[in-house]
Amino acid sequence: xxxxxxxxxxxxxxxxxxxxxxxxxxxxxxxxxxxxxxxxxxxxxxxxxxxxxxxxxxxxxxxxxxxxxxxxxxxxxxxxxxxxxxxxxxxxxxxxxxxxxxxxxxxxxxxxxxxxxxxxxxxxxxxxxxxxxxxxxxxxxxxxxxxxxxxxxxxxxxxxxxxxxxxxxxxxxxxxxx
Amino acid sequence: xxxxxxxxxxxxxxxxxxxxxxxxxxxxxxxxxxxxxxxxxxxxxxxxxxxxxxxxxxxxxxxxxxxxxxxxxxxxxxxxxxxxxxxxxxxxxxxxxxxxxxxxxxxxxxxxxxxxxxxxxxxxxxxxxxxxxxxxxxxxxxxxxxxxxxxxxxxxxxxxxxxxxxxxxxxxxxxxxxxxxxxxxxxxxxxxxxxxxxxxxxxxxxxxxxxxxxxxxxxxxxxxxxxxxxxxxxxxxxxxxxxxxxxxxxxxxxxxxxxxxxxxxxxxxxxxxxxxxxxxxxxxxxxxxxxxxxxxxxxxxxxxxxxxxxxxxxxxxxxxxxxxxxxxxxxxxxxxxxxxxxxxxxxxxxxxxxxxxxxxxxxxxxxxxxxxxxxxxxxxxxxxxxxxxxxxxxxxxxxxxxxxxxxxxxxxxxxxxxxxxxxxxxxxxxxxxxxxxxxxxxxxxxxxxxxxxxxxxxxxxxxxxxxxxxxxxxxxxxxxxxxxxxxxxxxxxxxxxxx
Numbered sequence: 051x052x053x054x055x056x057x058x059x060x061x062x063x064x065x066x067x068x069x070x071x072x073x074x075x076x077x078x079x080x081x082x083x084x085x086x087x088x089x090x091x092x093x094x095x096x097x098x099x100x101x102x103x104x105x106x107x108x109x110x111x112x113x114x115x116x117x118x119x120x121x122x123x124x125x126x127x128x129x130x131x132x133x134x135x136x137x138x139x140x141x142x143x144x145x146x147x148x149x150x151x152x153x154x155x156x157x158x159x160x161x162x163x164x165x166x167x168x169x170x171x172x173x174x175x176x177x178x179x180x181x182x183x184x185x186x187x188x189x190x191x192x193x194x195x196x197x198x199x200x201x202x203x204x205x206x207x208x209x210x211x212x213x214x215x216x217x218x219x220x221x222x223x224x225x226x227x228x
Numbered sequence: 229x230x231x232x233x234x235x236x237x238x239x240x241x242x243x244x245x246x247x248x249x250x251x252x253x254x255x256x257x258x259x260x261x262x263x264x265x266x267x268x269x270x271x272x273x274x275x276x277x278x279x280x281x282x283x284x285x286x287x288x289x290x291x292x293x294x295x296x297x298x299x300x301x302x303x304x305x306x307x308x309x310x311x312x313x314x315x316x317x318x319x320x321x322x323x324x325x326x327x328x329x330x331x332x333x334x335x336x337x338x339x340x341x342x343x344x345x346x347x348x349x350x351x352x353x354x355x356x357x358x359x360x361x362x363x364x365x366x367x368x369x370x371x372x373x374x375x376x377x378x379x380x381x382x383x384x385x386x387x388x389x390x391x392x393x394x395x396x397x398x399x400x401x402x403x404x405x406x407x408x409x410x411x412x413x414x415x416x417x418x419x420x421x422x423x424x425x426x427x428x429x430x431x432x433x434x435x436x437x438x439x440x441x442x443x444x445x446x447x448x449x450x451x452x453x454x455x456x457x458x459x460x461x462x463x464x465x466x467x468x469x470x471x472x473x474x475x476x477x478x479x480x481x482x483x484x485x486x487x488x489x490x491x492x493x494x495x496x497x498x499x500x501x502x503x504x505x506x507x508x509x510x511x512x513x514x515x516x517x518x519x520x521x522x523x524x525x526x527x528x529x530x531x532x533x534x535x536x537x538x539x540x541x542x543x544x545x546x547x548x549x550x551x552x553x554x555x556x557x558x559x560x561x562x563x564x565x566x567x568x569x570x571x572x573x574x575x576x577x578x579x580x581x582x583x584x585x586x587x588x589x590x591x592x593x594x595x596x597x598x599x600x601x602x603x604x605x606x607x608x609x610x611x612x613x614x615x616x617x618x619x620x621x622x623x624x625x626x627x628x629x630x631x632x633x634x635x636x637x638x639x640x641x642x643x644x645x646x647x648x649x650x651x652x653x654x655x656x657x658x659x660x661x662x663x664x665x666x667x668x669x670x671x672x673x674x675x676x677x678x679x680x681x682x683x684x685x686x687x688x689x690x691x692x693x694x695x696x697x698x699x700x701x702x703x704x705x706x707x708x709x710x711x712x713x714x715x716x717x718x719x720x721x722x723x724x725x726x727x
Binding site: 085 | 620653673
């Protein structure tokens with residue numbers, strides 16, 4: 051498989067991510083203090099979270115420094131930073147110039163979100179079938195017949211496996227399919 | 229002992245036991261492959277029928293589900309980068325990379341054979357060492373658990389792809405997410421923002437399906453990564469090459485030993501064992517740079533480890549009557565429903581039951597190997613399904629799996645949020661495996677840390693009187709220090725090259 055061509059990295063985006071994580075760490079730390087730290091021999095609910103928050107702030111600050119040094123042009127740090135982003139532990143491929151199709155992503159998320167929002171009314175299996183059909187269409191399946199067929203087949207199989215076989219109680223909605 | 233084992237096998241002249249073993253391994257494999265259900269869900273659903281099949285039948289059925297789910301969980305990890313359960317997270321690191329290199333068949337075969345070898349060895353260990361090893365495991369206290377959890381997390385940070393700071397950030401985020409809900413020590417609610425829904429915390433299933441399944445789907449749908457067109461291999465392509473088999477063999481044996489020993493430890497032993505095995509393989513490898521890019525040892529070791537841990541987990545349950553894992557708690561519940569109370573005298577009081585279950589484990593492992601190897605091709609054919617079909621199915625399966633796990637639409641929302649979180653961070657080199665493993669280890673780590681603080685009255689010198697804890701921490705410090713030095717040397721070399 052050919053790898054996508056690596057493009058210029060975006061230190062600003064990376065630094066923004068690190069800064070957001072730093073803010074999250076500080077906020078979480080404040081919340082931890084509010085929960086109560088206790089004493090060394092009688093620790094409170096916020097004791098462990100405070101330790102986590104401190105490590106999170108330090109690690110985020112280190113990332114921020116690393117990104118700043120890379121942005122300033124330290125070649126070794128740039129090389130390391132590029133290597134860090136060249137893939138991830140879970141097999142993420144090198145990321146090129148961000149050309150994410152945000153409309154597609156948003157469409158998939160909205161279709162997925164419709165399932166928990168309307169499952170109680172319309173029925174879980176029906177909503178899930180519709181969501182699968184819409185996501186298939188967004189993902190590039192041609193026409194409307196094939197996505198709808200995929201949605202229906204998925205819904206039937208899901209009902210047979212989860213409801214009929216494994217006795218999982220799914221919201222039936224108005225159609226009473228659960 | 230051999231006579232007793234023979235008597236155990238003789239029990240299988242009753243076809244009911246054979247059918248239960250077959251049903252268990254098939255159902256286990258199925259729930260391992262299907263996201264969201266898992267062995268706990270399947271066992272919970274079947275708990276009601278255990279009184280119908282008796283204590284021996286219940287143990288055979290549940291052991292089959294348990295072993296089968298560890299097999300099935302690896303399949304989706306390798307093929308789709310969606311770990312069926314936490315103990316398959318590590319398998320995904322190299323297993324899915326092998327798939328991307330067109331080696332999905334050998335990866336699945338190696339996983340199946342490694343699991344079989346480890347499962348068989350762990351049963352031998354269960355027979356031979358049960359009483360002695362259980363007495364050692366039960367002596368571990370909070371400081372030792374704390375050290376083990378810290379070891380897992382710190383080594384994960386040191387060994388993750390990319391910078392240690394990135395992995396540390398993800399570990400902290402995982403630990404933070406884990407703290408939402410009920411304080412495991414004091415019982416108070418925290419970080420719930422007044423919501424009763426958050427009182428139980430975030431569903432682990434929802435988080436893991438989100439950061440792996442939904443993230444993967446969004447990455448491909450969003451065009452961040454082109455979908456792969458992978459042809460399903462022919463039957464002969466399922467076999468690993470000689471070189472792969474040579475590298476996998478020793479890794480599987482090492483993983484078996486590591487998994488068996490860690491399987492005796494309370495808590496997420498299966499998860500810890502896979503990670504410990506992965507770390508070990510990376511340390512002993514002459515080519516550590518291959519790890520994370522499709523190293524055979526990275527599949528064989530962890531897969532052997534989680535199966536060995538599954539076998540070893542029965543030891544404390546049978547000998548001490550203490551379930552060290554949620555699945556074992558359900559096995560205990562099945563026994564109690566049938567009027568059987570496992571404990572130190574269990575083997576003497578119930579020899580027929582004990583040895584029949586041992587025989588069932590042997591037979592179940594053999595069944596899994598015989599069933600799964602021919603089915604490897606079937607699972608591999610999933611890769612020939614085009615992405616516009618596969619991606620909606622992944623999201624659909626994740627959605628229904630998460631809902632089935634907790635009967636909560638809120639969990640589905642959490643899954644989608646976790647998917648967005650993973651989508652935004654993973655492409656920047658942040659490790660989702662680190663995040664998930666931190667969520668798993670958080671309750672054990674926090675409880676053991678705070679109990680240690682209470683015992684020691686806040687005095688850190690208390691740990692000096694815990695030799696096992698000190699040894700674990702010293703080994704971690706040495707490993708982390710060694711890796712930090714390697715990283716520093718590499719950076720210096722990079723600087724000298726570019727200047």
